Amino acid sequence: MRDVAIIGVGLTKFGELWDVSFRQMMMEAGARAIEDAGIDGKQIDAMYVGNMSSGQFIRQEHISSIVADHAGLVPIPSTRVEGACASGGLALRQAVIAVASGIHDIIVAGGIEKMTDVLTGQATGALATAADQEWEVFVGATFPGLYALMARRHMYEFGTTEEQMAMVAVKNHHNACFNTCAQYKTEITVEDVLKSPPVTSPIKLLDCSPITDGAACVILAPAEKARKFTDTPIMVAGTGQASDTIALHGRSSLTSLRATIEAARTAYKIAGVKPDDIDLVEVHDCFTIAEIMAIEDLGFCKKGEGGKMTEQGETVIGGRIPVNTSGGLKGKGHPVGATGIAQAVEIVQQLRGEAGKRQSDGAEIGLTHNVGGSGGTAVVHVLRRGD
Amino acid sequence: MAVPRFWREIPNRYNLVGARCGNCNKVLFPPRYICPHCRRMGKLEPYRLKRRGKVLTYTVVHAAANGFEDQAPYVLAIVELEDGPRLTAQVTDCNTDEIKIGDEVEIVFRRMGEDGQDGVIYYGFKARRV
Numbered sequence: 236m237r238d239v240a241i242i243g244v245g246l247t248k249f250g251e252l253w254d255v256s257f258r259q260m261m262m263e264a265g266a267r268a269i270e271d272a273g274i275d276g277k278q279i280d281a282m283y284v285g286n287m288s289s290g291q292f293i294r295q296e297h298i299s300s301i302v303a304d305h306a307g308l309v310p311i312p313s314t315r316v317e318g319a320c321a322s323g324g325l326a327l328r329q330a331v332i333a334v335a336s337g338i339h340d341i342i343v344a345g346g347i348e349k350m351t352d353v354l355t356g357q358a359t360g361a362l363a364t365a366a367d368q369e370w371e372v373f374v375g376a377t378f379p380g381l382y383a384l385m386a387r388r389h390m391y392e393f394g395t396t397e398e399q400m401a402m403v404a405v406k407n408h409h410n411a412c413f414n415t416c417a418q419y420k421t422e423i424t425v426e427d428v429l430k431s432p433p434v435t436s437p438i439k440l441l442d443c444s445p446i447t448d449g450a451a452c453v454i455l456a457p458a459e460k461a462r463k464f465t466d467t468p469i470m471v472a473g474t475g476q477a478s479d480t481i482a483l484h485g486r487s488s489l490t491s492l493r494a495t496i497e498a499a500r501t502a503y504k505i506a507g508v509k510p511d512d513i514d515l516v517e518v519h520d521c522f523t524i525a526e527i528m529a530i531e532d533l534g535f536c537k538k539g540e541g542g543k544m545t546e547q548g549e550t551v552i553g554g555r556i557p558v559n560t561s562g563g564l565k566g567k568g569h570p571v572g573a574t575g576i577a578q579a580v581e582i583v584q585q586l587r588g589e590a591g592k593r594q595s596d597g598a599e600i601g602l603t604h605n606v607g608g609s610g611g612t613a614v615v616h617v618l619r620r621g622d
Numbered sequence: 623m624a625v626p627r628f629w630r631e632i633p634n635r636y637n638l639v640g641a642r643c644g645n646c647n648k649v650l651f652p653p654r655y656i657c658p659h660c661r662r663m664g665k666l667e668p669y670r671l672k673r674r675g676k677v678l679t680y681t682v683v684h685a686a687a688n689g690f691e692d693q694a695p696y697v698l699a700i701v702e703l704e705d706g707p708r709l710t711a712q713v714t715d716c717n718t719d720e721i722k723i724g725d726e727v728e729i730v731f732r733r734m735g736e737d738g739q740d741g742v743i744y745y746g747f748k749a750r751r752v
């Protein structure tokens with residue numbers, strides 16, 4: 236297997252982009268990544284696109300062809316990858332595996348979701364298809380409902396508080412203020428979160444990530460060729476993926492995601508690193524409790540101490556391990572299929588030292604953590620400076 | 623939901639019929655076609671689950687799922703049944719401030735919701751505190 240490097244990244248603005256189409260977003264992110272990599276489109280051998288549900292959001296399947304077509308890159312192979320909200324992370328992993336295998340050299344890994352062409356009720360209904368339709372959604376479960384079931388149990392077992400969850404939202408909104416691509420560039424307070432309308436107790440409106448349009452792209456190359464394109468290649472040091480039951484009730488633990496633990500174990504092993512070696516992370520904070528569980532499951536604190544770790548300020552920029560410097564899904568926005576790629580874009584910019592006012596000083600090794608559904612899929616990547 | 627898709631699961635939803643594996647004796651619900659513990663060595667046969675269980679976790683749903691708007695706010699819980707399996711169910715006949723982790727419940731037969739345009743009314747199970 237060959238070592239793989241990221242040589243270019245690109246992101247659209249995230250938000251409710253009523254004046255921008257699916258096709259336009261994908262081309263914008265792609266063009267930025269290609270320009271950043273300093274390659275010519277003709278050098279691209281293949282593409283992978285993460286997308287959860289274009290069929291439900293824009294009534295268009297077969298977007299792999301659309302993306303190759305509109306990029307002017309036919310006839311190169313183009314493949315859509317789906318794993319609910321982990322679609323982007325899975326697309327990145329498929330692209331990494333393809334470069335590592337030697338079958339392709341230069342690959343575009345993209346992610347996209349156009350979520351605001353349908354009404355909010357239709358969008359939440361589309362997202363709910365990532366849960367078990369027969370045995371969760373049929374009885375009245377929603378996505379915030381499933382995460383609320385985890386949050387309530389986490390509070391019961393470990394004493395995690397609604398204030399600690401609110402602190403995740405406050406931090407991520409603060410970080411998003413320094414990200415020009417972010418959906419929300421407004422500071423909020425713990426009190427704002429606690430007073431926001433109840434959605435599924437103990438989850439309130441400001442504990443939830445928003446509905447977002449957006450696209451993201453990274454360009455991959457074999458490490459031995461990466462220096463031809465960039466002085467600061469970022470190595471994909473490790474990749475891990477794992478599955479779990481689709482229904483939350485099918486799992487032995489309701490307070491940790493086994494798929495996260497297993498995916499991280501594999502990624503750490505391949506990269507030859509431990510949680511202590513990681514300088515910063517982008518985790519899947521679709522709800523604030525998800526970030527607290529993620530920092531525990533990824534090994535940055537003991538199980539049950541994620542709330543306390545957040546409260547003690549260890550996850551802010553400049554803290555022991557900055558979490559979601561981009562603003563995360565909560566502040567930057569969560570265009571579901573794009574999220575896994577956008578996380579990699581953030582870590583690359585941080586490791587290059589190009590993150591501006593949200594820069595985490597001296598970062599050498601970063602990690603991305605992308606989850607599908609309530610934890611039926613998880614994918615983790617370890618990225619490290621190439622020099 | 624198309625009618626056959628619902629109709630197929632009626633024995634499971636109305637009578638809480640799951641499966642028991644003759645090889646490892648584990649009880650499985652919702653139904654499965656392969657025992658996840660024994661895989662091809664498993665011997666699944668229909669098994670009607672006992673209806674008693676306890677609440678492992680719960681939430682009060684204010685922003686209802688599509689088709690459940692007229693029931694909000696409602697309590698949703700994960701219940702561990704006496705036979706071992708866990709399921710997600712609404713807790714019926716319960717004020718939203720009464721529910722606690724550890725509450726004993728029994729599974730009862732209730733109207734679930736309806737499909738907006740088709741107007742088909744679905745029945746299934748809910749949990750009731752005992």
Ligand SMILES: [Zn+2]
Pocket residue numbers: 643644645646647648657658659660661664665
């Ligand atoms: Zn068995």
